[in-house]
Amino acid sequence: MAADSVQLRVEEGVAVLTLNRPGAKNAIDAATTDALTAALRALRNDDRARAVVLTGDGGDFCAGGDVKGMADGGSRTVEQRREGMARYAELARALMGLDKPLIAAVDGVAFGAGLSMALYADLVLVSTRARMAMVFHRIGLVPDVGAWYQLPRVVGLQRAKELIYSAREFGAQEALDMGLALEVLAPDALMPRAMALAASLAGASSTAFALSKSALGATPQSDFETVLAMEASAQAIASSSAYFREAIRRFAAKEPAQFRWPAKDSDT
Structure with missing residues (x-):
């Protein structure tokens, strides 16, 4: 390479x-x-x-x-x-x-x-x-x-x-x-x-991340109603994902979440 x-x-x-x-x-x-x-x-x-x-x-x-x-x-x-x-x-x-x-x-x-x-x-x-x-x-x-x-x-x-x-x-x-x-x-x-x-x-939902990244890239040139429409479509996709279903199951079972943001050393 x-x-x-x-x-x-x-x-x-x-x-x-x-x-x-x-x-x-x-x-x-x-x-x-x-x-x-x-x-x-x-x-x-x-x-x-x-x-x-x-x-x-x-x-x-x-x-x-x-x-x-x-x-x-x-x-x-x-x-x-x-x-x-x-x-x-x-x-x-x-x-x-x-x-x-x-x-x-x-x-x-x-x-x-x-x-x-x-x-x-x-x-x-x-x-x-x-x-x-x-x-x-x-x-x-x-x-x-x-x-x-x-x-x-x-x-x-x-x-x-x-x-x-x-x-x-x-x-x-x-x-x-x-x-x-x-x-x-x-x-x-x-x-x-x-x-x-x-x-x-890497442990977060790849579907939710890709949807948010795409929407955030588009918001500077989008109006409010367009963003709300993107939000509705994206949420329908994200809530249909296997990741979301597993997250809900873990929540109900009181199991550790799949995703957690790491604290800085100074925050711990």
């Missing part, structure tokens, strides 16, 4: 997808982008994987696109460059199309396309040493991997404009304050927490 630049393992219902180019701070070149897209699409249909953790090796999440590789393409025409962008669009579609829980465990740098990818996660966990930036304008480029679409939905339009226009770096606490990150953790606690959350979500 792209000379192991993307590694995938599945353990007890949790898939761990790791960018593995630590010498380049996990920057994504063409082959790595294609491998990541293929892995995400495969995971959508892999019944072994009920939740996914996306991370990077070597203390960094992803430094973005491989700038050295970009320099090698200096003679390409505009049309050829547009064709090249198609692979980033396919990566964005694969991230958006994953109907399973996706957790981003962000350590070190998450710049450019790396930050763009993190925006697709259902939950973003960052380490205290995380450094993030929409760096594109620094080198005269525009955001890619769907960041124009995703970033305003995560942090709001005005903050998205500021982050894109300034191309400035920000850290873990600011990511938490603006709602981009859910939790800030010590570096050595990052993956254990990501795995705990993923394991918990």
Whole structure:
């Protein structure tokens, strides 16, 4: 798989997808982008994987696109460059199309396309040493991997404009304050927490999760009545599932529930 630049393992219902180019701070070149897209699409249909953790090796999440590789393409025409962008669009579609829980465990740098990818996660966990930036304008480029679409939905339009226009770096606490990150953790606690959350979500109803994820993605451009209609249809499907029937049986029998959200160490 792209000379192991993307590694995938599945353990007890949790898939761990790791960018593995630590010498380049996990920057994504063409082959790595294609491998990541293929892995995400495969995971959508892999019944072994009920939740996914996306991370990077070597203390960094992803430094973005491989700038050295970009320099090698200096003679390409505009049309050829547009064709090249198609692979980033396919990566964005694969991230958006994953109907399973996706957790981003962000350590070190998450710049450019790396930050763009993190925006697709259902939950973003960052380490205290995380450094993030929409760096594109620094080198005269525009955001890619769907960041124009995703970033305003995560942090709001005005903050998205500021982050894109300034191309400035920000850290873990600011990511938490603006709602981009859910939790800030010590570096050595990052993956254990990501795995705990993923394991918990792997025990939830895949039907209910997929329905909620789809609806939440649609709500920014939907009106109230449309959302109520989606709710009614989704609830009819969820309440017909085997998971729901088993949950009701366990409740009546006073047995432990199938799903429980794990508390943080500081909460216990």
